[in-house]
Amino acid sequence: MRLLFCVFSGTGNTRYACERLAAKLQALGHETDTVAIRSDVPMPEIEGYDLLIVGYPVHAFNAPTSVLSFLKKLPEGKGMGAYLVRSSGEPSKLNDASGVTPARILKRKGYEVRGEFVYVMPYNIIFRHSDGMAARMAHALELRTDRDAVTLSEGKGERRKVNAVRRATAFVLRIEHPAMPLIGKTFHVNKKLCVGCGKCAKVCPCGNITMKDGHPKFGMHCVGCMGCSFSCPQDALRISVLNLWRVNGAYSYDAPPASDDEVCRYLHGMYVRYFHESEEIR
């Protein structure tokens, strides 16, 4: 099969998860292409592909607005199969609501959404995990993508069930969508730290950052993906009301994976369950 991945990623998690999944699909004999969902990348042609795979991060229990806009502009699916792949910071079932609107849009466009794959990743904007947690998440990702590549190859998969309470909670939290461009407009740069390298502008998938007088200037198209803040080599960006939650820099995945006792206290039971479910795949 020829598979087309369309991927939105702010801090790189979803991109990395989709790369792992694509590598395993290739090992199963499939051909894969990947197109980034970015304002500076043209809409892909879907002619000649057998399946569409849409990757995105969970933002406030929803899909980022940039992803919804992208899906609305996709060519008609004419019955083509589709899968949703998402990464999240927490193994919460509330996140499943983030598949509802993308699936609805795809269905309206004539795609048949066959399944959803979910991966919990170590970056989040709330706190920094230990390297051991990051290593255990990476291990879980390997096990899950092994299984999911086979499921996808066989045309199987499941849609996540989302009850009315979770749908309603996610609906209310969509307030983040109109708020983000306003919050993003108030991001600013510490000019003493900024070296004007322009990495933030290059990374921004929404084209929201332009370089002016050697420093970034923020527009009104921010979706809050945090790509700019995460990728700044000088940690020079101040992300307004979200600044207390700023978590920069890469993890070392080489650490020994955290044991159950070492799993973070925050949502401890949910993380342990996610790891155990992943490890049972073997």
Ligand SMILES: Cc1cc2nc3c(=O)[nH]c(=O)nc-3n(C[C@H](O)[C@H](O)[C@H](O)COP(=O)(O)O)c2cc1C
């Ligand atoms: C604005 C924002 C909102 C987020 N909301 C959620 C959320 O509701 N639930 C969750 O589990 N993770 C949430 N996260 C964490 C991301 O889903 C997670 O870090 C994801 O792996 C990021 O993927 P990316 O690196 O491809 O952008 C949020 C992150 C951001 C930046």
